[in-house]
Amino acid sequence: MSSKVNIKGILKAHISTLYDAKSAKVDDDEKKLDPWDVFWFFIFPGVVVTFLFLFIDLKHDKIINAISISLSIFVGLLLNLLVLISAQLKKETRESLKQKNPSITDKDLELQLKKNYLIKELYSNISYSIIIAVLSLVVVFIGYILSEIYIPGISIKASLIPNFLVYYLYLNLLLTLFMILKRTYLILESEFK
Template sequence: MNAKINICSLIKGHIKTLYDASTQRLSYSDIVTFFILPAVIAILCSFWGVNLSNDIISLLVNFGSIFTALLLSVLVLVYDQVGKVTEKLNDDKNENDLMLKLKSRLLQDLYFNISYSMVLSLFLIVLCFFIQ
C-alpha cells in the first residue's frame, strides 16, 4: 500500500497511544473502551436486528462529514506544532529538554488519535452509503 495512504500505520500508531503513562504498558481498560465495547454493542445491535431509518443514516452521514472536516483542521494545527517542536529539539541547546520531549510525544499521540478518528468517520460515511 502507498505510504501516503497507509491506514494500517495509523491504526498501529493509535494502538501504541493506548498506554498507561505510569507503567509505560498497554492499558487494557483503554483497549476495552475503544475496541471491545463498541464491537460488543455493534454485535448485539445486529443480533437483535436493530434497523436504522433513513433519517438516522442521513444524520450519521452529516455527523461524520462535519466531524472529519473539523478534525482535519485540528490535524493541520497539530502537524504545524510538531514541526515547531522538532525544530526546537534539533537545536543543540534544547537537546536535553524534558518538556520538549514530552510535548513531542503528546503531539505525536494526538496526531495518531485524530487520524484514527478521521478514518473511523470516513468508514462511518462509507458504511452508511452501503446500508442505504
C-alpha cells in the same frame, strides 16, 4: 496496495497510543498496550452495538442519516485540527532542547518532552479519527446500496451488517474524540502553567 493510500502506519501509530501512561516513560519505545484501553476502544463499542441491535428496535434510516451528516462535519473539522497540530510538531530530543536552552531545568525538560510526545500522539489519534470517519461514510454508502437490493430467500435486510459497522465505527470515533479532547486539554493546560 499503493504506498500512497496505505494506512497501516496510521493505524499502528494510533494503536501504539493505547498504553498505560502512568507506567510508561517518554523515551520508552516499547510501551505495552493497556488492556483496558483496548477494551474501551475496540471491544466496548462492539458490545454496546450488539446490545442495541438485539434488544432495541432502532429506526436505522434516521439514525444513519444523522450519523452521516455528523461524520461529514467531523471530517472537515478534524482535517483543520490536523493542520493546526502539524504546525506544533517538533522533532526535539533531550540534547536539542538543552542545546537551545542550556539553563533549562530537568523538570522543564521532562515537561517539554512529554508535551512534544503528546502532540505526536494527538497527531496519530486525529489521523486515525479521519480514517474512521471516512470509512464510516463509505460503509453508509454501501449500506444504502444494499438496502435498495432485494435478495430472494433472505428475510433480514442486507443493510443490517453495514448499519452494525457504522454504529460500531461511530462509537469508536466518539471515544477517540474524547481521547483527543483530553490530550488537547493537557497540552493547553501545560501552556498555562
